[in-house]
Amino acid sequence: MRILIVEDDPDLCRQLSEALGDAGYAIDMATDGEEGHFLGDTEPYDAVVLDLGLPIIDGISILQKWRADGKDFPVLILTARDQWSEKVSGFDAGADDYLTKPFHTEELLARLRALVRRAAGHTTDTIDIGGLMVDNRAGRAFVDGAPVKLTSHEFRLLSYMAMHVGKVISRTELVEHIYDQDFDRDSNTIEVFVGRLRRKIGVKRIETVRGLGYRLVDPVTEEAEK
Ligand code: CA
Secondary structure: OEEEEEOOOHHHHHHHHHHHHHOOOEEEEEOOHHHHHHHHHHOOOOEEEEEOOOOOOOHHHHHHHHHHOOOOOOEEEEEOOOOHHHHHHHHHHOOOEEEEOOOOHHHHHHHHHHHHHHHOOOOOOEEEEOOEEEEOOOOEEEEOOEEEOOOHHHHHHHHHHHHOOOOOEOHHHHHHHHOOOOOOOOHHHHHHHHHHHHHHHOHHHEEEEOOOEEEEOOHHHHHHHO
């Protein structure tokens, strides 16, 4: 999962990117409204954390532009204390949730998890796919109850596929959702990651759809449908 943070306070920006990075997200950051708007306009984020008071373009205007352009990623706005009218304008502009500064990082993480899973159609942080359990809160996976040792990139890949279980996901889509902007993105490395993941969770759980991409499946129901 990949998150955009638009925040002009450098300390808060650093703090957020560390916390979200530790939680397993790929992070892009923008410290002014122009760059923030551009990134959201051109990159497919799984969620955005958007400060409202920003240099060059304010948060509400950015959000209005994104929504007018059909961008549907979940947006959590950061508002100043005691500014109830900011929250109202934020929701009117298309925000999905808000936090008032100062806030606890844990609360931001919980709200982001909820936004990301809801956008993908899930109601809980844990996804069970025929004995493969992907726990997005703990950042861990289990096969038939036994923990699977995964690197952070492998978990990010698995987590994205689990959020979209049963759907064919192209390599480009995977690259866009598991790497940040500065990462050397080579779609061939996806093949390597998928290979490693298969060895760890079971070869039959990731299907290759020739020319289209990959699909995470429940091998038991797959077999029954054939
Ligand atoms: Ca600000």
